[in-house]
Amino acid sequence: MTTASSADHPTRRDFLFVATGAAAAVGGAAALWPFISQMNPDASTIAAGAPIEVDLSPVAEGQDIKVFWRGKPIYISHRTKKQIDEARAVNVASLPDPQSDEARVKSGHEQWLVVIGICTHLGCIPIAHEGNYDGFFCPCHGSQYDSSGRIRQGPAPANLPVPPYQFVSDTKIQIG
Numbered sequence: 155m156t157t158a159s160s161a162d163h164p165t166r167r168d169f170l171f172v173a174t175g176a177a178a179a180v181g182g183a184a185a186l187w188p189f190i191s192q193m194n195p196d197a198s199t200i201a202a203g204a205p206i207e208v209d210l211s212p213v214a215e216g217q218d219i220k221v222f223w224r225g226k227p228i229y230i231s232h233r234t235k236k237q238i239d240e241a242r243a244v245n246v247a248s249l250p251d252p253q254s255d256e257a258r259v260k261s262g263h264e265q266w267l268v269v270i271g272i273c274t275h276l277g278c279i280p281i282a283h284e285g286n287y288d289g290f291f292c293p294c295h296g297s298q299y300d301s302s303g304r305i306r307q308g309p310a311p312a313n314l315p316v317p318p319y320q321f322v323s324d325t326k327i328q329i330g
Contacts, residue, residue: 208221208326208328213230216233218282221329227270228269231268237288240288244304249306250306259302263324274305274312274315275294276294276295280292280293287301
């Protein structure tokens with residue numbers, strides 16, 4: 155008389171053991187998924203800090219546009235030859251925050267100035283193409299920036315900051 159061992163044929167007990175283990179594994183993964191998923195940043199947070207691309211082709215020479223990146227206004231100026239020449243003719247040592255025009259624009263794209271449009275004095279938003287230097291004028295306390303975004307007059311202690319940006323093509327930039 156021979157008897158069948160559990161090694162030869164799976165028994166009902168073996169099937170229940172495997173099925174219970176598989177159900178426990180799936181249930182554990184389903185319970186962990188929301189905890190791991192909630193550690194990722196929210197979609198609105200990702201969108202707020204994400205780089206933006208700006209098409210420059212509709213911006214005419216001498217015109218400024220304002221876009222928003224990370225909740226900050228960004229001025230993109232298509233400067234004229236006269237504005238570039240005036241910005242480069244300034245004695246850098248005479249500026250309150252010395253910085254050359256070449257250091258504030260991308261090489262080969264000198265006609266484009268990209269600055270964060272927040273006054274460095276108290277955070278007001280300056281007005282483009284205003285003031286004595288054909289740049290930006292802060293209406294709150296009278297700070298004046300030139301066409302390169304450098305402080306020239308008033309209480310602001312520093313130049314308008316230049317955000318991180320790069321040219322994706324000749325007519326498109328990526329900010330951030």
